[in-house]
Amino acid sequence: MSQDQEFKQVTESTNAIAYFQQNPYGPNPADYLSNVNNFELIDSTLREGEQFANAFFSTEKKIEIAKALDDFGVDYIELTSPVASEQSRRDCEAICQLGLKAKILTHIRCHMDDAKIAVQTGVDGVDVVIGTSKFLRQYSHGKDMNYIANSAIEVIEYVKSKGIEIRFSSEDSFRSDLVDLLNIYKTVDKVGVNRVGIADTVGCANPRQVYELVRTLKSVVSCDVECHFHNDTGCAIANAYTALEGGAKLIDVSVLGIGERNGITPLGGLMARMIVAAPAYVKSKYKLHKIRDIENLVADAVEVNVPFNNPITGFCAFTHKAGIHAKAILANPSTYEILDPHDFGMTRYIHFANRLTGWNAIKSRVDQLNLKLSDNQVKEVTAKIKRLGDVRSLNIDDVDSIIKDFHAEVVTPQVTVKKVNNDDINLLSIDQPLSKKTRTI
């Protein structure tokens, strides 16, 4: 295979099968249980996200968010427990009646009281959770593992009898006793849950630990595995990825990751991760160009700014600055970009107005301005730009003025440049005054 063909495969997505075979970021062939190419999303913006410090969603806002998530293509939408408050119950019923393609779930404690109220809301499934770590058993609900198993069986059989989906999840799974955990998962799998859940409730599992636990769990149960990762130590996206590698099928996400404390795996960030590993699957299933709108909708609702460094939608996610980066990006965007901004309805930006700029970036700007300069002339004007960039931060107008002035001089060198006064020089120039200089038109 020639180098050119190889580049084409990585930079273009038309030939998806060849891409998978060649993709260094694709699924690891050794992970025979991997669901990297076959995962599902449970969006919990309206459950976990409601536990975010700033969240207060009106019924109308919940419906708007649910519709946007459904349009994007999430597989499930999880809602706050109907037991949390009377309005929570009514909102749950209202969203169930929207007729969305996504299945609607609600999230309850492992109590028959909660289960009875949940099944009456019209949800497609119930997510049951109970703390299994010694911490939570002692300080939260005070129950032992036998009690947990018996409650779980009662609730699961009841929910199943109503003909809807049921998930059983432990809480704080990574601080639970492994034998206890596998025991209870095996028990509920036999009773016939649709899926079991692993939750890193305190946000501290690490990726290889996640992989190991999921692999082990997959050898014990036959149902699907769902994972929920908090982001306290910044690993929620990576943990979701290694969970899929280990055989988990469903990942809990929320828009911008909002949730308790600093939240969980973010929808947009996980899409950035997954599109690289499974581009054909992700592009065919999810409306990626809607991510920005959904993030803005939720950010407005909870009164936060989209983080400056957010994957995909952060203001600089596709901005290239250093000269050496800009040069290569101009030759081939795949050199320094693994994500194609166009997949998300975004655009690339070459930041050329700074002291780290290089002559390739400036040459590109000269072309955009429809001016003609030789390579040596571009190098000369680049040196001028870098000198001014050493003195202060530059904007595009500054650079364009330097380029246009330089161009005017080299094209019609015979025209006399009018002398300017000291005030003008003071403000801008290392070499010479810029925008106020008389142009040679």
Add this chain to the structure above:
Amino acid sequence: MSQDQEFKQVTESTNAIAYFQQNPYGPNPADYLSNVNNFELIDSTLREGEQFANAFFSTEKKIEIAKALDDFGVDYIELTSPVASEQSRRDCEAICQLGLKAKILTHIRCHMDDAKIAVQTGVDGVDVVIGTSKFLRQYSHGKDMNYIANSAIEVIEYVKSKGIEIRFSSEDSFRSDLVDLLNIYKTVDKVGVNRVGIADTVGCANPRQVYELVRTLKSVVSCDVECHFHNDTGCAIANAYTALEGGAKLIDVSVLGIGERNGITPLGGLMARMIVAAPAYVKSKYKLHKIRDIENLVADAVEVNVPFNNPITGFCAFTHKAGIHAKAILANPSTYEILDPHDFGMTRYIHFANRLTGWNAIKSRVDQLNLKLSDNQVKEVTAKIKRLGDVRSLNIDDVDSIIKDFHAEVVTPQVTVKKVNNDDINLLSIDQPLSKKTRTI
């Protein structure tokens, strides 16, 4: 061992050795090359961070940042190449003359021209980088692997002859041919570099892939391994962690992760990750309570907000909201917190003014207000608070008013409550008017 003792070990850090032995998030004993307990930080805020879209650092600001990083305890501070611009060279010299504890590095292309200028600045070491992927070899510098090897040897021998440290790094390592990579690393290791670098320049490596590459590289070279991870797909912290597990010794970070595009492994986020795995090492080596100040310093300098969901310093990183979380946190913070906010000079906050609140959180607030209510009374007032929380978002004053009014009623039920007019009722009450009600003092 009793349950109590076990809890004590996880929640208290006084007995560090016992903690390591019990810590479920500690180093994996199977990773015999692990540097999780023995890593070093190369802060690149003044190099990679200068490539952030918004960055323009004056000499004074660079010095302020360098001093803050040195005080925090980073092992190395990496500066922009002195070849980038004249002022970059002068700034590099100025920082070298500060006499900081941290070693000063500068980052150059693999050229003798760059190396000669770099060694004259007074730096303690030079970081050399060259693109080794086919992408960069074709579209950036256009050189083959033999040329790269020869240039590398010349530059390395020259820098070593000046008695300072030298690192050789590939660029875009995860899209480079593995045999090419190992070949060049083996070559430069024999020449005698201090460390070799792996760089995920496009931000897309995944954690297990990182672990494998580092492990393989450690079997080929005897020098230290440094890693540099971009964050385009949200894995920069997790990749740094698995790199350390695999035997890497040094991690490149920047404050808030600023750098090209959406940046690299953030200093604060990595500290959150590492304190959980290696608490004694991290607490003894780094001034963790300075993280917030350093982040604010850099955020101001580059004109961004600290992201709402930033690890440790995000406004809600230690805020607990759902009733079930608040209950357990009040009983024992370790139930839902793996990070102790006090380690970072931060405080915990129980968000009780919302419809997801529970009676344990309200009971705690009643105690704070120095009021006496029975558990049943607290449950009753909690129901009132949840009903108002269904109608609108609440603040602490709202909740305090409800509690105080309720308390006033139950303590002195014989006092007649003054009737209020309809306007008052309209604004606030589901049950009854709140703050304007006549108090029974």
